[in-house]
Amino acid sequence: MPVFSDGLGLDVTAASGEAAASFGSTVEGYVRFTRDVGDRLKDTLTADPDMPLAHVTKGYFMKLFGTGAMSVRAEKALGTATELFARMDTTDREKGHLAALGAWCAGDIEGAADAWERILLDAPRDMLALRLAHFAHFYAGSGARMRDSVARVMYAWDKSHPLYGNLIGMYGFGLEEAGDYRKGERYAREAVEIDPKDAWSVHAVAHVMEMEGRHREGIDWIKGLEPHWNTVHNFRFHVWWHRALFHLERYELDEVMALYDAQVASDLEADQYLDVVNAAALLWRLELYGMRVGPERWAQLADLAKRHLDDHELVFVSLHYLMALLGAGRMSEAAEMIEKLRAYAESEATRDQNQAEITRKVGLALAEAMSAIRSGNPARAVNLIWPVRYDIQSIGGSHAQRDVFEEMLVDASLKGGETAKARALLSERTAKKPNSAWSWERYGEALTGSGLDASKASAKAAELRAAH
Numbered sequence: 001m002p003v004f005s006d007g008l009g010l011d012v013t014a015a016s017g018e019a020a021a022s023f024g025s026t027v028e029g030y031v032r033f034t035r036d037v038g039d040r041l042k043d044t045l046t047a048d049p050d051m052p053l054a055h056v057t058k059g060y061f062m063k064l065f066g067t068g069a070m071s072v073r074a075e076k077a078l079g080t081a082t083e084l085f086a087r088m089d090t091t092d093r094e095k096g097h098l099a100a101l102g103a104w105c106a107g108d109i110e111g112a113a114d115a116w117e118r119i120l121l122d123a124p125r126d127m128l129a130l131r132l133a134h135f136a137h138f139y140a141g142s143g144a145r146m147r148d149s150v151a152r153v154m155y156a157w158d159k160s161h162p163l164y165g166n167l168i169g170m171y172g173f174g175l176e177e178a179g180d181y182r183k184g185e186r187y188a189r190e191a192v193e194i195d196p197k198d199a200w201s202v203h204a205v206a207h208v209m210e211m212e213g214r215h216r217e218g219i220d221w222i223k224g225l226e227p228h229w230n231t232v233h234n235f236r237f238h239v240w241w242h243r244a245l246f247h248l249e250r251y252e253l254d255e256v257m258a259l260y261d262a263q264v265a266s267d268l269e270a271d272q273y274l275d276v277v278n279a280a281a282l283l284w285r286l287e288l289y290g291m292r293v294g295p296e297r298w299a300q301l302a303d304l305a306k307r308h309l310d311d312h313e314l315v316f317v318s319l320h321y322l323m324a325l326l327g328a329g330r331m332s333e334a335a336e337m338i339e340k341l342r343a344y345a346e347s348e349a350t351r352d353q354n355q356a357e358i359t360r361k362v363g364l365a366l367a368e369a370m371s372a373i374r375s376g377n378p379a380r381a382v383n384l385i386w387p388v389r390y391d392i393q394s395i396g397g398s399h400a401q402r403d404v405f406e407e408m409l410v411d412a413s414l415k416g417g418e419t420a421k422a423r424a425l426l427s428e429r430t431a432k433k434p435n436s437a438w439s440w441e442r443y444g445e446a447l448t449g450s451g452l453d454a455s456k457a458s459a460k461a462a463e464l465r466a467a468h
Contacts, residue, residue, distance in 0.1 A: 001088045009125045009161060012053055013090045019048035026057065027128045031166050033199055033232035037061075053094045055081035059101045060132060066273050066313040075105050093123045100132070109136055110354050117149065124153035127163050134170050139314055139396035143177025150174055165194030169201030177398060181208045196228035199235050206242040210400045213435025218246040234272045240264050241278040245400065248282075249436060251465060253291045256282070265297070268304060273317045276304055277397075280323040281404045287327075288411050289438060295328065302328035309337050312344045315355055315363040316396040322367055326374040334374075338367045362388045362395055366405060373408060379416030385409045386421065410442055414449070422446040430457070437464035 003011040006024030014020040022044040029037035041061065044054045059077035062070040078101050085098050096119040103111035113136035116129040123129070130153060137145035150171040157167055172188030175181075185208040191201035202225050209218035222243040230236050240263035247255045265279045280301055283293045301324035308321050318341060325334040345359040365388045369381040385405065392405055410429065413422035426443035433439050440461035447454035 001090075003091065008127060008163065010093070010123065011091065012051070013088060013094060014051050015048040019044060019051055019054075022047050023051065023054055023057075026054075028163065030061075031127055031131050031163055032195075032197065033235045035231075035233045037233070050084055050088075052081055052084040052088060052090050053097060055084060056094075056097045056101050057128065059105065060128075063101075063104050063313075064135070066317055067308065067311045068313070071105070071313065074101070078102060078105050093119055093126060097129065100129070108354070109139070112136060113140075120149070120153055124156035125161065127166070130167070131170070134174075137174075138177075138398070139316060141393040141396045141402075143174060143179070143399075145174075147171065147174030147178045147180075159194075165191045165198055166200070168194075169198050169204055172201060173204035173207065176204055176207045176211070181212060184208055192225065196225055197231055199229040199232045199239055202229045203235075203239050203242060206239070207398060207400055210242065210245060213249070213433055215246040215249045215435065219243055222246075234267060234270060234275055237264050237267065237275055238278055241282060242400070244282055245285075248285060248289060249438070251289070251437060253286065253289060256286060257291070257293070260286075260297070265300070268300060271304060271307070273308075273314075273320075276301060276324060277317060277320040277401070280305075280320045280327065281401065283327055284323055285404055285407065288407055298324065298328035302330050302333070305337075306330075306333060309333070309340055312341065312355065312359070314396060315341075315359045316401075318359075319363060319366055319370075319395065323370060326370050329374070331371075331375070334371055338364070338371060341367055358394050362391045366392070366395070369412070370408070373412055377416075378412035379418060381412040382409065382416050382418045382421060385412070407438075410439075414442060414445055419446060419449040423450050423452075430460075435464060437461050440464065 001013050001015070004014050004017040004020035006012045006027070007021045008024045008027060012020045012023055014023065022040065026037065026040040026044050029040045041054065041058060044051065048054065055077050059074040059081065062074035062077060081098055081101065085095065096115055100112045100115035103115055113133050116133040119126055119129040120133070130150065133149050134146055137149060150167065154167070154171065157164055168187045169191030172184045172191060175184030175187060185205055188201045188204035191198050192205065202222070206218055206222055209221065222239060229239055240259055244256045244259045244264060247259065260279070260282055264282060268275055268279065283297060286293050305321035305324040312318055322334055322337050325337060341359055342364060345356045345364060365384045369384040372378065372380040372384065385408070389409060392402055395402070406429070410422060410425050413425060423446040426439060426446050429439045430443050440457050444454040444457035444461060447457055
């Protein structure tokens, strides 16, 4: 079978140049978060129903949904692709993608990431492999791998490539997650200058501002670019979530609730896991800030979470489904989910032993701690989270997303009478987040509970609240 250019600088085995170009458009849509990326893949398969790499990509897209039902469809796509590869001459790059999908469907996301990284050694401009590796490293909680994966291929790219801006935006986010805020912001801002619709890069800059406590600046950054990034698919709700976090730090709680209702939770019926992650974590945080969020909001999330009691593709996501059930007070369903997570973690038959190990070492402790918090036993929650708090990064997600678990630990320490631990945690936290009024207020409570002078902490909290 002949090869044709995909329009992105790579050759792809296809029946026609039209089909190859359509495939390139699909990759572009995936990287740029366009709302029609699924239609682009359908158009590719219409142009060439037997394109091997298009069927692999279909399997990738099914796996990205993170559900058991879609994983079944991914395995079907893998079967079709395997048959096509067996009877066609394909490139080594394409064979590498088949191996990656095979590993992913077998529950070996680390093996898939290794396959994508091997592809990139010889095909450094394979944005499909690069973006999927970025995804895998993100859900492994490894900012260093996200950073280095992109850095390794940058020699082969220049501004003439249509996805160059997306490349350096990914690099910017990897740098931020690895702690290099100045360099990360510089690359992400350059990416946004190239393409203001690049929501991943807009959000990379927002992450830097979140980590540095630049709350007003973060709000202005996101609002100023809204007409551009708001054209992307459901990832736009995650950008709204970031804006809500900035307002939360400023105690603009009514604004947070308005953003939750109008944006963050506005398309929950699409049943995209990131939407539930955004919504559940934001409601939990609001309650930590003393806001009554209303049972109907938790109930809506819990109804969605109930559909996913058996989905364990990503423990990070499972914990947020559990958060929704607990927030709604549906303790029996939450207990059922914890037991399913336990069975998944302990079964030798579990396909993804990497996620099972993370669930066993960290996920179950967080799950049981959240349950203890909602059951009125904060001291038990502290005892569960304290030993694993430096391992929470392994569940994946970003620093900003995982911060909700640190906030839980702080709050549980104060409420559970673990004053010394609360004081220690908040001494750490205020050093790391010196512009967080909530953290300084909690620090004042911990110092007072320890019989120590809390005047400086209280004054700092008041100063930050007044500045807002």
